[in-house]
Amino acid sequence: MTDAAPPEQPRNPLHGLTLEAIVTALADHYGWEGLGERIPVRCFNVDPSVGSSLRFLRKTPWAREKVESLYLFMLREERRAGRG
Template identity: 75%
Template sequence: MAPMSTAEQPNNPLHGLTLEGILNELVAYFGWEELGERIPVRCFCLDPSINSSLRFLRKTPWAREKVEGLYLFMLREKRRSGG
């Protein structure tokens, strides 16, 4: 299957975003503590940092999917609250 081009995913809110950008927005919105409660992985709970989290998420597809899902939830919450 060929990779999708930009024109084929105009409504994909994750298109064009980096994992680092998504993670930075989640940390700014929820904070590390709540992020660790919502997605209980060591890199969010014990001495969290962007770099350690990125290393883990790049090697762990199920965790990355959870992070992307939480990001989409955050976008919906922001839209709902008007900010």
């Protein structure tokens, strides 16, 4: 097999999303203050911006995991609200 196709990721809601899109969606949904309450890191609490957040999250795997988990939680909340 000569094709080096990327592994399939069926039903992975993060597949194809950039970290920037995730941070932007969370900031739009919760606001920077709400985001900083849920994930208490400096980049969300002190002069927050998408750029500073991306720089921090790209260097900090544990924080990135928390952001991705919160994004998935937000998607579940939105799905439930849409069905209610």
